[in-house]
Amino acid sequence: MTGEHLPYYVEFLTMDDLDLTGKTVFLRADINSPVDPNTGHLLNTIRIREAAMTIRELSSSKVVVGSHQGRVGSYDFVSLREHAEILKGYVGRNVRFIDDVIGPAAREAIKNLKQGDVLVLDNLRFVAEENFEFSIEEASKTHMIKTLKDYFDVCILDAFPAAHRANPSIVGFVEVLPTCAGRLLTQEVRSLVSVLQKLKPPITLVLGGAKVSDRLESLEAIMNSHRVDKILPCGLLGVIFLKAAKDLDVPTGIKDEEKYVKKAEKLLSDFAEALVLPEDFAIEVDGKRKELTISQFNSEKPVLDIGMKTVSKYAEVIRNSGTVIVSGPPGAYEKKNFDIGTKTLFTELANSKALSIASGAHTLTALELFGLRDKITHVTSAGGALIKFLAGKKLPLFEALKRATEKWRAFK
Numbered sequence: 001m002t003g004e005h006l007p008y009y010v011e012f013l014t015m016d017d018l019d020l021t022g023k024t025v026f027l028r029a030d031i032n033s034p035v036d037p038n039t040g041h042l043l044n045t046i047r048i049r050e051a052a053m054t055i056r057e058l059s060s061s062k063v064v065v066g067s068h069q070g071r072v073g074s075y076d077f078v079s080l081r082e083h084a085e086i087l088k089g090y091v092g093r094n095v096r097f098i099d100d101v102i103g104p105a106a107r108e109a110i111k112n113l114k115q116g117d118v119l120v121l122d123n124l125r126f127v128a129e130e131n132f133e134f135s136i137e138e139a140s141k142t143h144m145i146k147t148l149k150d151y152f153d154v155c156i157l158d159a160f161p162a163a164h165r166a167n168p169s170i171v172g173f174v175e176v177l178p179t180c181a182g183r184l185l186t187q188e189v190r191s192l193v194s195v196l197q198k199l200k201p202p203i204t205l206v207l208g209g210a211k212v213s214d215r216l217e218s219l220e221a222i223m224n225s226h227r228v229d230k231i232l233p234c235g236l237l238g239v240i241f242l243k244a245a246k247d248l249d250v251p252t253g254i255k256d257e258e259k260y261v262k263k264a265e266k267l268l269s270d271f272a273e274a275l276v277l278p279e280d281f282a283i284e285v286d287g288k289r290k291e292l293t294i295s296q297f298n299s300e301k302p303v304l305d306i307g308m309k310t311v312s313k314y315a316e317v318i319r320n321s322g323t324v325i326v327s328g329p330p331g332a333y334e335k336k337n338f339d340i341g342t343k344t345l346f347t348e349l350a351n352s353k354a355l356s357i358a359s360g361a362h363t364l365t366a367l368e369l370f371g372l373r374d375k376i377t378h379v380t381s382a383g384g385a386l387i388k389f390l391a392g393k394k395l396p397l398f399e400a401l402k403r404a405t406e407k408w409r410a411f412k
């Protein structure tokens with residue numbers, strides 16, 4: 001797996017190629033953050049802190065920040081009010097929030113911006129269209145883009161974690177506004193491509209986290225690209241694989257679980273050599289950690305961590321790897337007694353000689369919590385998008401940047 005095999009290079013337009021002084025800029029950031037299901041407050045602010053880097057540089061522009069947050073119907077489908085408040089602390093300038101996206105209130109607020117001001121629009125997915133995928137051409141004709149385009153001079157795409165989504169705010173402006181990559185995205189992709197030139201075999205992918213459908217899709221792409229030698233599925237994904245391999249009766253709470261188990265069965269039959277399955281898990285009984293081997297496994301309780309046998313088996317694979325890519329924590333690292341899998345494997349990785357790539361906001365939060373972030377070769381808050389990028393898949397945001405290079409290169 002090297003940079004040459006990737007579909008994208010860094011030769012897209014950046015913030016250095018467009019004159020941004022005095023301009024009203026639509027900045028498509030990704031400040032989608034984990035939300036505490038009990039309090040509704042943000043669990044970490046990593047992506048907000050990162051987005052602030054680009055915004056600080058735009059001090060001579062009028063900046064309108066757009067981002068999605070969560071998915072329709074989910075507990076994390078919330079407003080961006082708290083994000084804006086946190087962003088203000090990181091940016092150190094006037095940051096306002098408006099509880100509107102394309103309505104008169106948002107448009108009036110955009111019109112009234114002064115140089116240096118920052119306005120955060122509400123969750124873009126509150127506009128129905130933003131929950132659907134479009135071609136670049138179709139997206140430019142959506143109501144969102146037609147309503148907002150005349151209020152902006154330039155569009156900056158800085159949402160690497162959402163690069164795999166062809167939503168209007170990501171692919172819709174490029175036909176109608178000079179568009180370039182944001183600073184954060186440019187830096188992330190440059191450093192990623194440089195790491196990818198140096199990858200050493202064997203390459204291991206540790207996959208955890210909760211987005212099982214995305215994970216399985218990416219896994220299929222990455223396995224078909226033959227770019228990874230070993231896969232260590234953890235968390236819910238690990239449970240799905242075990243259900244496929246051993247027909248376990250364990251609750252996952254995942255909608256359409258049957259479909260995912262079928263997909264996992266297919267992956268297991270096609271890539272049995274590469275997939276190293278968990279052997280035990282931890283659940284919570286009376287507030288304590290209880291380890292269950294697969295043969296004991298018929299539990300009503302949700303899995304909260306990989307078990308100790310799996311931890312040592314996976315640690316050994318990590319020790320013998322030339323490169324390890326981690327996307328998603330192996331367990332509920334934020335919960336006392338259930339952080340063992342995540343902490344042990346991440347420490348193993350940090351102390352190993354392997355080249356390491358850590359991906360996703362939860363992964364970075366766990367690394368920061370354990371004081372290990374600085375020992376990782378490359379970190380990015382992108383989760384699913386990074387895996388698709390590594391698999392060599394075409395990503396809509398980069399398709400838009402490619403189109404921007406053709407269309408706006410001569411524009412200053």
Ligand code: 3PG
Pocket residue numbers: 030032070071161162165382383384385
């Ligand atoms: C992510 O967290 O992976 C991105 O923000 C994309 O979010 P989505 O999977 O809800 O589209």
